[in-house]
Amino acid sequence: MQVTPSNVHIEAVKGGITQQADVQAIVNAANAELTTGGGVAGAIHHAAGTELYKECQQFAPIRPGEAVITSGYKLPNEYVIHCLGPVYERRKNYEELLxxxxxxxxxxxxxxxxxxxxxxxxxxxxxGYPMEAAAEVAVKTILKQIPQLKHVEKIKFVLFTQADLEIYQNKLEELQ
Structure with a gap:
């Protein structure tokens, strides 16, 4: 599934975030300490190597909603942008933080x-953020930010399962 509003190409694909060699930067769904964890953070740290962990330490801890950028090291990407998302319903403003x-x-x-x-x-x-609600926040936010983008030409959502991919594809169709 691909859409192209305002000359920014947006797509949703099924796959692993560490295998996206066609993008300059990948985003890490990080923990506050920017350390290896399970899921996305674990996969990124494992693929990037120990240098990533060492660089991350100067930025930790981060708060929900914050993002920091590091090199990609052994990843096929030049950069990793680490974001700490909110724990669903732990705070009243979890949608805003996402x-x-x-x-x-x-x-x-x-x-x-x-x-x-x-x-x-x-x-x-x-x-614990429900996939449908998270997809809506992600797609709406990205679409709202596109008019301000001067450099970013391609935005890719990388989903691990077919069911998750279909949710994002539906949101892209619905909200574009």
């Missing part, structure tokens, strides 16, 4: 002149 993840990641991409970026489904794993 929006901030996408906004802050895109802002960092713009600051580094990054042309392409891939996002996982932030906060949907152990943080």
């Amino acid at each position: 929006e901030k993840c996408y906004i802050n990641a895109l802002q960092l991409a713009e600051e580094k002149n990054i042309k392409s970026i891939a996002f996982p489904a932030i906060s949907t794993g152990v943080f």
Whole structure:
């Protein structure tokens, strides 16, 4: 599934975030300490190598909604943008915090002149955000940010399962 509003190409694909060699930056659904964890964070740290962990330590801890950028090391991507998503329903403003993840990641991409970026489904794993609700926040936020983008030309949502991919594809069709 692909859409192209305002010359920014958006797509949703099934796959692993660490295998997205066609993008300059990938986004890590990070934990506050920016350490190896399960899911996306574990896969990214494992693929990038120990240098990523070492660079992350200068930025930790981060708060929900915040994003920081590091090198990609052994990944096929130049950069990793680490975002701490909210734990679903732990705070009253969890939707706003999830929006901030996408906004802050895109802002960092713009600051580094990054042309392409891939996002996982932030906060949907152990943080418990329902996939449908997370997809709506992600797609709405990205579409709202597109008019401000000067460098980013490609945004990719990378989903682990076919069911998750279909949810994102439906949201892209519905909201574009």
